[in-house]
Amino acid sequence: MMNFYAEILTIGDEILFGQTLDTNSHFICDRLTEIGVRVLRKTTVGDTEADILSAIKDANDRADIIIITGGLGPTNDDLTKPCLAKYFDCPIEINEKALQEVSAYFERRGREFTELNRRQAELPTACEMLSNPVGTAPGMWFEKEGKVLASLPGVPHEMKYLIENEVLDRIKDRFELPIIYHKIIRTCGIGESYLADKIRDWEDALPGHFKLAYLPTLGEVKLRLTATGTSLKKLKLEGNLLMTELSQIAGKYIYGYDDESLESVVGELLVKKDLTIATAESCTGGHLAHSFTSVPGSSRYFRGSVIAYHNDIKKEQLDVPAEILEKHGAVSEETVTLMAENVRQKLGADIGVATSGIAGPEGGTKEKPVGLVWIAYSDKNGTEAKKILFLKDRMFNIQYGSKAVLTNLFRKLTKKD
Amino acid sequence: MMNFYAEILTIGDEILFGQTLDTNSHFICDRLTEIGVRVLRKTTVGDTEADILSAIKDANDRADIIIITGGLGPTNDDLTKPCLAKYFDCPIEINEKALQEVSAYFERRGREFTELNRRQAELPTACEMLSNPVGTAPGMWFEKEGKVLASLPGVPHEMKYLIENEVLDRIKDRFELPIIYHKIIRTCGIGESYLADKIRDWEDALPGHFKLAYLPTLGEVKLRLTATGTSLKKLKLEGNLLMTELSQIAGKYIYGYDDESLESVVGELLVKKDLTIATAESCTGGHLAHSFTSVPGSSRYFRGSVIAYHNDIKKEQLDVPAEILEKHGAVSEETVTLMAENVRQKLGADIGVATSGIAGPEGGTKEKPVGLVWIAYSDKNGTEAKKILFLKDRMFNIQYGSKAVLTNLFRKLTKKD
Numbered sequence: 001m002m003n004f005y006a007e008i009l010t011i012g013d014e015i016l017f018g019q020t021l022d023t024n025s026h027f028i029c030d031r032l033t034e035i036g037v038r039v040l041r042k043t044t045v046g047d048t049e050a051d052i053l054s055a056i057k058d059a060n061d062r063a064d065i066i067i068i069t070g071g072l073g074p075t076n077d078d079l080t081k082p083c084l085a086k087y088f089d090c091p092i093e094i095n096e097k098a099l100q101e102v103s104a105y106f107e108r109r110g111r112e113f114t115e116l117n118r119r120q121a122e123l124p125t126a127c128e129m130l131s132n133p134v135g136t137a138p139g140m141w142f143e144k145e146g147k148v149l150a151s152l153p154g155v156p157h158e159m160k161y162l163i164e165n166e167v168l169d170r171i172k173d174r175f176e177l178p179i180i181y182h183k184i185i186r187t188c189g190i191g192e193s194y195l196a197d198k199i200r201d202w203e204d205a206l207p208g209h210f211k212l213a214y215l216p217t218l219g220e221v222k223l224r225l226t227a228t229g230t231s232l233k234k235l236k237l238e239g240n241l242l243m244t245e246l247s248q249i250a251g252k253y254i255y256g257y258d259d260e261s262l263e264s265v266v267g268e269l270l271v272k273k274d275l276t277i278a279t280a281e282s283c284t285g286g287h288l289a290h291s292f293t294s295v296p297g298s299s300r301y302f303r304g305s306v307i308a309y310h311n312d313i314k315k316e317q318l319d320v321p322a323e324i325l326e327k328h329g330a331v332s333e334e335t336v337t338l339m340a341e342n343v344r345q346k347l348g349a350d351i352g353v354a355t356s357g358i359a360g361p362e363g364g365t366k367e368k369p370v371g372l373v374w375i376a377y378s379d380k381n382g383t384e385a386k387k388i389l390f391l392k393d394r395m396f397n398i399q400y401g402s403k404a405v406l407t408n409l410f411r412k413l414t415k416k417d
Numbered sequence: 418m419m420n421f422y423a424e425i426l427t428i429g430d431e432i433l434f435g436q437t438l439d440t441n442s443h444f445i446c447d448r449l450t451e452i453g454v455r456v457l458r459k460t461t462v463g464d465t466e467a468d469i470l471s472a473i474k475d476a477n478d479r480a481d482i483i484i485i486t487g488g489l490g491p492t493n494d495d496l497t498k499p500c501l502a503k504y505f506d507c508p509i510e511i512n513e514k515a516l517q518e519v520s521a522y523f524e525r526r527g528r529e530f531t532e533l534n535r536r537q538a539e540l541p542t543a544c545e546m547l548s549n550p551v552g553t554a555p556g557m558w559f560e561k562e563g564k565v566l567a568s569l570p571g572v573p574h575e576m577k578y579l580i581e582n583e584v585l586d587r588i589k590d591r592f593e594l595p596i597i598y599h600k601i602i603r604t605c606g607i608g609e610s611y612l613a614d615k616i617r618d619w620e621d622a623l624p625g626h627f628k629l630a631y632l633p634t635l636g637e638v639k640l641r642l643t644a645t646g647t648s649l650k651k652l653k654l655e656g657n658l659l660m661t662e663l664s665q666i667a668g669k670y671i672y673g674y675d676d677e678s679l680e681s682v683v684g685e686l687l688v689k690k691d692l693t694i695a696t697a698e699s700c701t702g703g704h705l706a707h708s709f710t711s712v713p714g715s716s717r718y719f720r721g722s723v724i725a726y727h728n729d730i731k732k733e734q735l736d737v738p739a740e741i742l743e744k745h746g747a748v749s750e751e752t753v754t755l756m757a758e759n760v761r762q763k764l765g766a767d768i769g770v771a772t773s774g775i776a777g778p779e780g781g782t783k784e785k786p787v788g789l790v791w792i793a794y795s796d797k798n799g800t801e802a803k804k805i806l807f808l809k810d811r812m813f814n815i816q817y818g819s820k821a822v823l824t825n826l827f828r829k830l831t832k833k834d
Contacts, residue, residue: 014630014632015443015446015459016446016450016455016456016457016458016459017446017447017450017456017630018443018444018445018446018447018448018449018450018451018456019447019630019632019641020632021440021443022439022443023438025461026432026435026438026439027435028435029432029433029434029435030434030435030436031435032435033433033434033435034435038433039433039434039435040433040462040463040468041433041460041461041462041463041468041472042432042433042460042461043458043459043460043461044442044458044459044460045457045458046457046458051457051458055458058475213431213434213436215431215436215437224436279724281703281706284707285706285707285709285710285711285715285719286696286698286703286704286705286706286707286708286709286710286722286724287703287707287710288703289698289702289703289706289707289724290701290702290703290704290706290707290815291703292702292703293702293703293704293724293726293776293815294702294811294812294815296777296778296779296811297779298702298726299726299727299780302702302726302727303726303727303729303730304723304724304725304726304727304730304734305703305722305723305724305726306721306722306723306724306734307696307703307706307710307721307722307723307724308721309710309715309716309719309720309721309722310693310716310719310720310721312720312764312765313720313721313764316763316764316765317721317723317734317763317764346733346734347729347730347733347734348729348733359710360713361713362713362714363716394711394713395711398707398710398711
């Protein structure tokens with residue numbers, strides 16, 4: 001079995017000026033890796049013919065597959081098509097199928113089809129047109145001397161459409177790729193180094209064709225398990241066995257796999273248990289409610305929330321007595337406990353969760369520094385609060401505060417009775 | 418005056434595997450552009466000596482300034498230091514100053530200083546060490562034949578620290594850069610093409626050394642005005658004049674400049690007018706409250722919020738009568754108006770704002786499709802509601818819903834009486 005290599009070329013002054021963050025090449029790297037193509041290099045050049053041509057030439061010297069994004073607009077500063085025509089030594093002409101599709105696109109939207117738009121249907125004759133029903137710039141597919149080159153629009157959703165619907169399949173048809181097994185294991189409530197310690201023996205015993213990567217993000221650690229082989233069925237069997245072993249070692253930290261998010265997994269657990277939830281938030285200021293409601297279908301279990309930023313709201317809407325606030329302060333076990341309990345009862349939910357803390361950058365004291373967050377969980381059996389100390393960055397404290405509540409909730413909902 | 422060119426090289430398999438999104442090079446492009454250095458190209462290669470060396474060599478052939486990030490860890494798969502030693506033909510040795518700083522870093526944190534950590538202080542002897550007080554990998558600065566190369570850690574906050582505190586100043590010292598004037602003009606409430614139409618005459622009349630770029634993001638359009646010259650004072654005078662003209666044409670859409678955000682500008686307006694605000698949210702589900710509370714110091718004007726996801730909460734916490742909900746539905750002018758009015762009164766705020774809509778992907782009907790959002794604004798003079806039709810993506814509808822409320826609020830707070 002051979003290995004095949006790809007290079008990605010993104011074109012656009014706006015990327016080199018630091019005006020546009022290139023997320024396209026990240027997406028393409030991920031999808032190529034998934035089908036077993038190794039990305040060797042990615043390059044960004046500006047809207048300059050010489051730079052584009054030299055980058056294409058260099059990439060072609062090294063790789064089997066070149067994917068280009070950007071520079072396909074109809075205006076004169078978009079140079080990808082003239083460069084490809086020069087590189088493949090062919091004229092640019094109206095492609096009849098492209099013309100049909102582009103004009104149909106404008107017709108569907110009731111927009112005028114101008115001369116400038118017509119130029120979108122002009123393509124180097126050496127290419128095969130890739131239909132782009134979600135935009136106005138068709139993609140292009142070239143083959144030459146055993147190598148392939150795809151040129152795609154820079155608009156992310158158009159690029160994604162063409163990768164998913166045209167490019168990956170063509171690459172799989174054209175090259176005999178290795179069989180690849182991928183599994184993302186999502187954990188919460190444990191730091192990267194603790195997780196590494198916990199699963200060290202399992203990791204050390206992984207078969208040689210399996211590789212593990214740690215991908216820590218905001219309060220979570222993702223593990224990416226990858227393997228190559230000759231039979232996907234065999235790899236899946238091996239993978240499942242490894243997953244079972246991993247579950248026995250670190251199961252309580254694993255909340256999901258692949259594309260699942262913690263908030264969607266918690267949501268499914270609530271649906272399964274026929275429970276509803278409400279939140280009372282001070283320091284997270286709505287971010288926690290937003291995490292819940294970002295999940296499609298969350299109206300099945302999410303009742304609502306009281307964001308009690310000012311102490312008056314804690315008193316009036318959440319019935320936290322003034323004496324408690326005076327004696328213990330808003331950021332205290334006593335206050336957060338009452339917030340969780342009372343929001344549960346007032347909003348008629350089965351579970352109430354609450355946050356109160358000092359997000360920063362101002363407002364910290366020696367006893368209650370910036371980054372101190374109290375979280376609470378309340379259900380019909382009682383209420384529990386936890387103290388957590390985060391860092392000194394406001395947005396970090398807000399996001400980690402929400403994640404801590406979700407992690408705690410996951411633990412509660414999966415606890416064996 | 419000469420132009421100087423830079424190339425950026427990011428190193429790491431994790432980027433090419435699609436596991437890590439490279440935001441470092443975006444940041445560096447932005448900061449270099451700002452000081453008048455033109456970025457020619459950026460390249461990502463994996464952790465392979467031959468690829469790293471060839472990329473450095475190629476970049477050095479084209480550019481005056483090379484900035485490298487990544488591959489500086491203490492483990493064997495981090496190859497940047499050996500490659501630089503080879504490229505600059507020098508040994509790697511313990512740098513005494515680096516050793517002092519790295520060991521002090523561990524001491525401050527009460528962490529053990531291991532042999533592996535000690536390797537962080539080993540540097541190619543040809544470099545000048547760049548102190549990194551925010552991490553364990555020092556940066557490196559090389560000069561050779563009129564060109565410079567900086568090698569920085571890949572951890573974003575360490576890279577940023579070194580760019581801001583070491584690299585930019587050294588580049589400015591070393592090269593006579595053009596004088597650059599930059600201004601970001603931030604607009605809301607107008608689409609890119611409408612704004613372009615509105616300011617066409619102004620744009621066409623810009624002096625030749627001024628350039629304008631349109632940068633649309635989520636419900637806003639940023640304009641980036643750039644100019645080069647020989648005197649910053651003169652450019653600023655010209656720029657200020659152009660800003661004044663622009664204000665006369667499109668002033669009602671301009672909410673701020675440079676790093677200001679719409680939520681922080683709205684916050685400052687509330688403080689200045691000594692007004693407080695509360696939100697009542699259905700479809701935005703907490704995202705609007707989160708937008709307000711993401712601003713440091715928002716507790717001065719943000720009272721709180723009622724997230725009324727379930728209709729019970731609209732009835733019980735926001736006093737929307739059951740008959741209104743039955744007759745007009747939750748997504749209606751009548752409901753959103755009462756939500757804004759009642760949250761203002763119940764939470765004791767001067768202003769109440771509210772959202773109710775169908776975020777999707779489910780829940781749309783022919784009369785009330787996914788993407789339909791009602792927003793309302795209420796103060797002591799009365800309440801006004803607006804209907805908006807967004808698209809079909811849930812997160813888009815949530816984010817645009819919040820932005821529409823903030824845009825409307827900005828308009829209200831800046832309206833001449």
